[in-house]
Amino acid sequence: MSKNTNINSTEKQEIQEIKDKLIITDSSLVLIVLHDKKKLILEHLLEKDMTIQDLRQTIGLNPGTIKRHLDDLKKHNLVFESRIEKNDYNITMKYYRAVAKSFKISIQIP
Amino acid sequence: MQTNTNKKSSTFSDTKKDFKIAWQLLKDNYKAFIGTEIFAVLAFLLTLFVLGSILMIIVALIPSISLSDFFGQVSDNFGISRVFRMLIGLIAISIFYAFLNSQHGLAYDIMSSGEMFAEFKNSFTYFKRFWWQYPLLSFALFILNGFFSVVFRMGGSGPPIFHDITIDFVQIVFMIGEVILFFIWFILFIHAFPSLTSQGNFKQSYIESIRIIKSNPKRIISTWGTYFLIFIVPIITIGILAEVYGFIFLYVLFGIVFILIIMFGFPMLSLIAHGIYNNVEFQRFKPESKE
Numbered sequence: 001m002s003k004n005t006n007i008n009s010t011e012k013q014e015i016q017e018i019k020d021k022l023i024i025t026d027s028s029l030v031l032i033v034l035h036d037k038k039k040l041i042l043e044h045l046l047e048k049d050m051t052i053q054d055l056r057q058t059i060g061l062n063p064g065t066i067k068r069h070l071d072d073l074k075k076h077n078l079v080f081e082s083r084i085e086k087n088d089y090n091i092t093m094k095y096y097r098a099v100a101k102s103f104k105i106s107i108q109i110p
Numbered sequence: 111m112q113t114n115t116n117k118k119s120s121t122f123s124d125t126k127k128d129f130k131i132a133w134q135l136l137k138d139n140y141k142a143f144i145g146t147e148i149f150a151v152l153a154f155l156l157t158l159f160v161l162g163s164i165l166m167i168i169v170a171l172i173p174s175i176s177l178s179d180f181f182g183q184v185s186d187n188f189g190i191s192r193v194f195r196m197l198i199g200l201i202a203i204s205i206f207y208a209f210l211n212s213q214h215g216l217a218y219d220i221m222s223s224g225e226m227f228a229e230f231k232n233s234f235t236y237f238k239r240f241w242w243q244y245p246l247l248s249f250a251l252f253i254l255n256g257f258f259s260v261v262f263r264m265g266g267s268g269p270p271i272f273h274d275i276t277i278d279f280v281q282i283v284f285m286i287g288e289v290i291l292f293f294i295w296f297i298l299f300i301h302a303f304p305s306l307t308s309q310g311n312f313k314q315s316y317i318e319s320i321r322i323i324k325s326n327p328k329r330i331i332s333t334w335g336t337y338f339l340i341f342i343v344p345i346i347t348i349g350i351l352a353e354v355y356g357f358i359f360l361y362v363l364f365g366i367v368f369i370l371i372i373m374f375g376f377p378m379l380s381l382i383a384h385g386i387y388n389n390v391e392f393q394r395f396k397p398e399s400k401e
Contacts, residue, residue, distance in 0.1 A: 053226045063227035084224055089131050090388040094224030
């Protein structure tokens with residue numbers, strides 16, 4: 001059973017549950033999702049949660065750049081912090097995940 | 111017997127892990143650490159330049175004061191020379207220490223923030239937050255060296271190896287004693303840096319540092335003993351040899367080792383200290399809320 005949700009930039013609700021599909025209707029969000037690097041990051045977070053270091057190893061971007069894009073995606077409720085873990089040396093690891101397993105852009109004019 | 115062997119190997123493996131992980135993290139984040147060090151040196155030089163410029167303006171504006179009043183051996187002007195030199199040194203070195211120890215903040219970013227990386231610009235955040243605490247902790251850490259300089263080397267203002275002393279057996283014994291005493295002092299208070307960065311309270315950072323050594327003496331001695339052997343003992347040895355034999359290549363070697371310590375020793379220190387702080391069991395204070 002597919003669960004679809006509409007989202008726009010004014011919504012501030014905390015999203016913890018991972019939706020099957022997210023339909024984007026806000027034009028400002030379209031620009032964010034279609035940004036090359038943000039799209040790349042988002043694609044990697046669709047199926048599993050990853051740390052900034054995981055993303056760095058996978059897509060080869062600078063961790064600072066990844067962090068800034070993640071913050072932006074988080075601000076617009078497109079990703080969230082899924083969990084915080086500690087490794088065997090007690091280094092804290094923050095995991096990020098996309099809020100949905102797929103994103104669909106739907107813009108209607110007017 | 112078996113248990114003792116296990117404990118020994120466990121302590122050593124903890125030390126090995128402290129170094130291995132710190133080195134790995136330094137390799138991944140070297141730009142942020144090197145940037146902070148370069149900025150600390152530049153800030154130190156800039157402070158001297160600015161204070162020097164202010165001095166020039168004062169000398170130019172007040173005819174009764176001359177440059178010799180500030181830098182002369184004996185001041186005729188109410189001790190202004192001594193006070194000025196102390197003040198200029200104190201301000202410049204405080205700024206240097208505040209920036210340099212922002213590396214502990216970078217270590218916190220890597221190990222405790224959850225993001226697992228550090229950026230140079232974050233040094234400024236930690237400088238802003240701990241601008242007086244970091245220099246004070248540094249002065250407290252090196253106060254023992256200052257004490258030795260005053261008591262055992264009259265007129266000297268730094269380590270013995272940099273000054274015109276005649277090396278003999280007694281002095282070498284004093285130097286070894288100084289290193290050992292400094293080591294004890296160091297392991298008592300070094301964890302105040304990661305503690306301050308993590309929980310934010312100056313007084314509590316000292317209490318936590320003492321608690322760490324009390325609850326985990328073997329690991330602390332093992333890890334910091336290894337650190338001293340790698341980073342501190344070589345430079346002291348080269349310094350003594352340079353002073354005794356006076357070969358230029360020994361002074362060059364001393365300079366190279368000094369730069370290596372700045373580049374690798376300080377960042378490793380902050381990463382190891384934070385790693386230990388995160389890993390050992392002790393009674394912790396609740397972190398203060400950050401602004």
